[in-house]
Amino acid sequence: xxxxxxHRKFLVTTWEGGGSVGPALTVARKLVDAGHDxxxxxxxxxxxxxxxxxxxxxxxxxAPSRADRNRDSELVRDWAGATPAEGLGQVMKDLTAGRAAxxxxxxxxxxxxxxxxxxxxxxxxxxxxxxxxxARQPCVVLACNSVMFPITGAPQAGPPxxxxxxAAMAPMxxxxxxxxxxxxxxxxxxxxxxxxxxxxxxWDQVLVAKQTLLGISRTFDFGAEDTGDHFAYxxxxxxxxxxxxxxxxxxxxxxxxxxxxVGFSTTFQNHISVLxxxxxxxxxxxVRVLVTLGPTIAAEELTPAPNTRLVASAPHGxxxxxxxxxxxxxxxxxxxxxxxxxxxxxxxxxxxxxxxNAARVAAHGAGLMLPPAAETGEIAxxxxxxxxxxxxxxxxxxxxxxxxxxxxxxxxxxxxxxLACPEYA
Numbered sequence: 001x002x003x004x005x006x007h008r009k010f011l012v013t014t015w016e017g018g019g020s021v022g023p024a025l026t027v028a029r030k031l032v033d034a035g036h037d038x039x040x041x042x043x044x045x046x047x048x049x050x051x052x053x054x055x056x057x058x059x060x061x062x063a064p065s066r067a068d069r070n071r072d073s074e075l076v077r078d079w080a081g082a083t084p085a086e087g088l089g090q091v092m093k094d095l096t097a098g099r100a101a102x103x104x105x106x107x108x109x110x111x112x113x114x115x116x117x118x119x120x121x122x123x124x125x126x127x128x129x130x131x132x133x134x135a136r137q138p139c140v141v142l143a144c145n146s147v148m149f150p151i152t153g154a155p156q157a158g159p160p161x162x163x164x165x166x167a168a169m170a171p172m173x174x175x176x177x178x179x180x181x182x183x184x185x186x187x188x189x190x191x192x193x194x195x196x197x198x199x200x201x202x203w204d205q206v207l208v209a210k211q212t213l214l215g216i217s218r219t220f221d222f223g224a225e226d227t228g229d230h231f232a233y234x235x236x237x238x239x240x241x242x243x244x245x246x247x248x249x250x251x252x253x254x255x256x257x258x259x260x261x262v263g264f265s266t267t268f269q270n271h272i273s274v275l276x277x278x279x280x281x282x283x284x285x286x287v288r289v290l291v292t293l294g295p296t297i298a299a300e301e302l303t304p305a306p307n308t309r310l311v312a313s314a315p316h317g318x319x320x321x322x323x324x325x326x327x328x329x330x331x332x333x334x335x336x337x338x339x340x341x342x343x344x345x346x347x348x349x350x351x352x353x354x355x356x357n358a359a360r361v362a363a364h365g366a367g368l369m370l371p372p373a374a375e376t377g378e379i380a381x382x383x384x385x386x387x388x389x390x391x392x393x394x395x396x397x398x399x400x401x402x403x404x405x406x407x408x409x410x411x412x413x414x415x416x417x418x419l420a421c422p423e424y425a
Contacts, residue, residue, distance in 0.1 A: 016043035023144035026237035029053035069295035085175035092183035100190040103127025118420035159363035219402040235410035258324035281379035330354035342400035344392035365395035
């Protein structure tokens, strides 16, 4: 920690992309608690939860700024792509590359209005780091999951793959790299707008930052001990989302059936049908099932079984204290929180970072993964295996202990203080 008399000004940036918000606001809250002056810059719909951290809020103006989290206002529609690469191309076009200049202009304007000692950026809205480069503003990148993009010098992570797995993934990786190359051309137009030279790889924009902090457990990530000078693990940043409704069990107190929490994305990923298949698969088990829908799916779009309750939201941490199993899409926030509670998981990934998270859960023995097209019978068989084999819970407990330790021992505030004020490092 810095001398308590030293107060620094931080500008924490994020965007309404589901799991991208929570880690940024957790870090903002920690910085406020440490006595610093913190602003959060994000979509307008994030104002209430941002201000609850004690930070001041600034909305995006030129860059996209969602007024709500409803399905119709979704900016990212990668689920509509015919292939993962096509879906990713939409994200590049409408966010990372195509709107980079707008994010940069917003950051530059805000820094002119009120300077900051350090800007905390994101690995997906590269316009923040671009704006910092233009303004010669010190910045750091906070990644809220594993390194997903081909950044030069990024540390090796993830479970080892067999030759067969590598061969199977090669065509998709080739298509992804072609998508990144096309997006880099668009991103370089934004750089040219500010009279900056082009990059061979747009993801290397993050290297203008002093450091990239990885908000994920090194143990969970299968992360290398040596991450180089630019990357550092700071553990998961997991405050409970403060927009969720309070939790009170809808079942009688004497109902001792195991509780299964079903929680998929807070953003829309065309996951209504898979949610219904999960509900149908769980219908025959002697369990209680709580399904948290999030803001993009209405209860009327699903048919609950007799053992199922549908709620718009609930604090997952409170629910997980009572749960036996989690069924999830595999977003890092849900996965990490389940591990903090030492719960095994069935992960049904829908893209983004979720496939990698699912592979890590399975490789650690803490759960199983299925494709999003899995039929009801396949889902039921996986659930039967997870509930019946205690090895999954045991492995989740071992991994969860390591994840909890890394979260508790996180030095993210000290790291940011040192980067904001190197002479006090």
